[in-house]
Amino acid sequence: MHILMLAFKSIVNRKFTIALTVFSIALSIMLLLGVERIRNDARESFASTISGTDLIIGARSGPVQLLLYSVFRIGNPTNNVSWKSYEEIKDHRLVAWTIPFSLGDSHQGFRVLGTNLDYFNHYQYGDQQPLEFSQGKPFSTVYHAVVGADVAKELGYSLEQEIVLAHGTGKVSFVQHADKPFRIVGILRKTGTPVDRTVHVSLEGIEAIHVGWKDGALDLKQPKTVDKTSLLDLQPKTITAVLVGLKSRLAVFRVQRYINEYPKEPLLAALPGVALQELWDTMAIAQQALLAISILVVLVGISGMATAILTSLNERRREMAVLRSVGARPWHIFVLFMGEAGAVMTIASVTGVAALYLAQLIARPIIQTQLGLFLPIHPPSSHELFLLAAAIGTGLLVGLIPAYRAYRYSLADGMTIRL
Amino acid sequence: MMMETDAITIQNLAFQWRKDAAPVLNLPVLQIKRGERVFIMGSSGSGKSTLLSLIGGVLLPQKGTVTVLGQQLNGLSNAQRDSFRAEHIGFIFQMFNLIPYLSVVENVLLPCRFSRRRKQNIENRGHSLQDEAERLLNHLDLPRELLHRSVTELSVGQQQRVAAARALIGSPELVIADEPTSALDADRRASFLKLLLNECAEQNTTLVFVSHDSALEPQFDRSVQLADINNSVN
Numbered sequence: 001m002h003i004l005m006l007a008f009k010s011i012v013n014r015k016f017t018i019a020l021t022v023f024s025i026a027l028s029i030m031l032l033l034g035v036e037r038i039r040n041d042a043r044e045s046f047a048s049t050i051s052g053t054d055l056i057i058g059a060r061s062g063p064v065q066l067l068l069y070s071v072f073r074i075g076n077p078t079n080n081v082s083w084k085s086y087e088e089i090k091d092h093r094l095v096a097w098t099i100p101f102s103l104g105d106s107h108q109g110f111r112v113l114g115t116n117l118d119y120f121n122h123y124q125y126g127d128q129q130p131l132e133f134s135q136g137k138p139f140s141t142v143y144h145a146v147v148g149a150d151v152a153k154e155l156g157y158s159l160e161q162e163i164v165l166a167h168g169t170g171k172v173s174f175v176q177h178a179d180k181p182f183r184i185v186g187i188l189r190k191t192g193t194p195v196d197r198t199v200h201v202s203l204e205g206i207e208a209i210h211v212g213w214k215d216g217a218l219d220l221k222q223p224k225t226v227d228k229t230s231l232l233d234l235q236p237k238t239i240t241a242v243l244v245g246l247k248s249r250l251a252v253f254r255v256q257r258y259i260n261e262y263p264k265e266p267l268l269a270a271l272p273g274v275a276l277q278e279l280w281d282t283m284a285i286a287q288q289a290l291l292a293i294s295i296l297v298v299l300v301g302i303s304g305m306a307t308a309i310l311t312s313l314n315e316r317r318r319e320m321a322v323l324r325s326v327g328a329r330p331w332h333i334f335v336l337f338m339g340e341a342g343a344v345m346t347i348a349s350v351t352g353v354a355a356l357y358l359a360q361l362i363a364r365p366i367i368q369t370q371l372g373l374f375l376p377i378h379p380p381s382s383h384e385l386f387l388l389a390a391a392i393g394t395g396l397l398v399g400l401i402p403a404y405r406a407y408r409y410s411l412a413d414g415m416t417i418r419l
Numbered sequence: 420m421m422m423e424t425d426a427i428t429i430q431n432l433a434f435q436w437r438k439d440a441a442p443v444l445n446l447p448v449l450q451i452k453r454g455e456r457v458f459i460m461g462s463s464g465s466g467k468s469t470l471l472s473l474i475g476g477v478l479l480p481q482k483g484t485v486t487v488l489g490q491q492l493n494g495l496s497n498a499q500r501d502s503f504r505a506e507h508i509g510f511i512f513q514m515f516n517l518i519p520y521l522s523v524v525e526n527v528l529l530p531c532r533f534s535r536r537r538k539q540n541i542e543n544r545g546h547s548l549q550d551e552a553e554r555l556l557n558h559l560d561l562p563r564e565l566l567h568r569s570v571t572e573l574s575v576g577q578q579q580r581v582a583a584a585r586a587l588i589g590s591p592e593l594v595i596a597d598e599p600t601s602a603l604d605a606d607r608r609a610s611f612l613k614l615l616l617n618e619c620a621e622q623n624t625t626l627v628f629v630s631h632d633s634a635l636e637p638q639f640d641r642s643v644q645l646a647d648i649n650n651s652v653n
């Protein structure tokens with residue numbers, strides 16, 4: 001099409017001014033797609049934190065809070081679950097497996113999780129993936145520890161290294177249980193979930209840290225050496241939460257009701273999927289605000305383009321008259337200006353998408369270490385392509401304004417050159 | 420009265436810009452023969468440009484008929500008149516004739532983008548478009564080294580010669596020039612006119628040359644005073 005060729009040459013001729021318009025629209029498109037991509041990928045990464053677990057059980061609070069402290073290891077539980085209740089749940093006829101969680105201690109800012117060997121057998125994340133060891137094996141005695149991939153990497157830990165666990169969850173703890181060092185026997189493979197940032201010990205290990213401690217101070221009346229604590233009865237009296245797998249998923253609501261109406265203790269059973277959704281929904285307003293802002297930024301970019309074309313219209317009236325004199329029809333003039341809007345939008349979209357991938361390539365490792373979100377680099381999703389098409393469509397729609405104006409001008413001016 | 424040998428026949432034409440305004444043009448008759456080189460003289464504001472727009476088919480008269488090369492323009496649709504103009508008429512304006520983002524040769528070849536006939540005319544003679552543009556520019560005394568320059572680097576006189584080449588490319592039957600020399604100094608005016616007339620004679624092109632400058636008049640076959648034939652002079 002000859003007239004589009006003219007539009008192209010006209011753009012090349014004014015490349016520096018048009019480059020600014022293209023740049024602003026490209027940035028806005030990068031922002032729009034970036035926000036959308038983070039929204040979706042974060043959601044996916046988030047939803048894959050735990051899988052295969054039918055119920056999470058803890059002291060009665062809210063499902064979101066329970067999910068946060070048990071799975072995401074953010075915040076602290078309000079109350080505990082008694083060991084007796086745990087045993088009753090474990091022995092329930094519909095329950096296939098359980099994983100007890102005991103939280104409340106930390107190591108160099110990483111959470112310490114007390115659990116048992118069922119954790120390594122039943123805990124699943126992502127697409128029903130089990131935990132795997134990159135080195136070593138599960139703990140087998142009280143003073144063994146298994147660390148997540150990030151813990152090992154960031155603290156430079158290797159097998160057989162001895163570490164000291166602290167009471168409390170702060171990064172800097174004044175109450176270190178230095179008298180009872182743990183030995184690293186296993187390092188887990190990277191999962192992209194909070195497991196990577198956890199130090200795992202046995203439930204007995206958690207109890208052992210606290211033997212000889214009372215009200216946050218060393219109790220001199222109690223034995224406190226490593227050897228002696230190993231021999232004590234380290235049966236915990238309470239735990240923080242229990243993950244439950246059922247024999248049949250169909251029984252999930254029955255068991256949930258049983259737990260929620262448990263007479264001996266106020267307990268809460270939450271469905272992980274529902275709680276994840278609920279937690280995600282609490283963040284929905286912020287995400288939608290972000291999306292709305294990025295859409296507005298695209299609109300600002302597009303109106304900038306329309307302004308630039310409209311401004312050029314007056315100085316191009318004689319060009320239109322010349323084109324009319326050599327036989328161009330008014331709709332040729334229309335196409336000339338639409339072609340300009342179309343070219344700007346197309347170049348800006350390609351640039352924006354390229355910039356997005358570049359930014360993702362640079363930001364991915366930072367987001368992963370800082371936020372624990374794994375954002376994969378993948379080709380544009382159909383949803384992203386839809387957003388892109390909507391942006392281009394809006395650009396063309398707005399481009400109609402100067403194009404129609406040029407059309408009217410060329411009808412009115414004919415071959416008369418107006419200055 | 421209308422003859423096949425006429426390039427332009429205008430009969431009982433009346434044109435006004437707005438319904439309530441007085442007519443700008445009221446021409447009982449104007450006849451220009453094929454191959455004629457006619458000088459139309461008129462002061463500014465006398466309706467010269469309007470007349471050329473009517474002949475070019477950009478405007479239609481409220482009354483009367485405009486017949487160009489045997490084709491009555493009143494009967495054609497807007498699109499048909501646009502393509503008729505592209506096929507048969509070349510235009511040269513007073514100034515700013517060129518598209519700034521096209522090279523000299525691309526400007527000359529612009530009508531061939533809109534007219535298959537003019538493109539065909541060149542190819543029938545066994546020339547390539549590029550060669551024909553360069554041949555015309557050479558005839559019009561434009562140095563070869565300017566051919567691929569940006570048109571904004573040319574002097575006004577050079578720009579007008581490029582515009583003349585564009586009007587003549589593909590041998591349209593009719594060339595209409597609207598004050599093409601008024602931006603040129605006396606020397607350049609004379610040389611431009613000579614080149615244009617020579618080229619029209621060579622291609623046997625009808626030339627309608629409109630100007631307020633009576634000094635140019637003797638070089639044409641015939642001269643028409645617009646004021647004499649226009650009845651609506653206020």
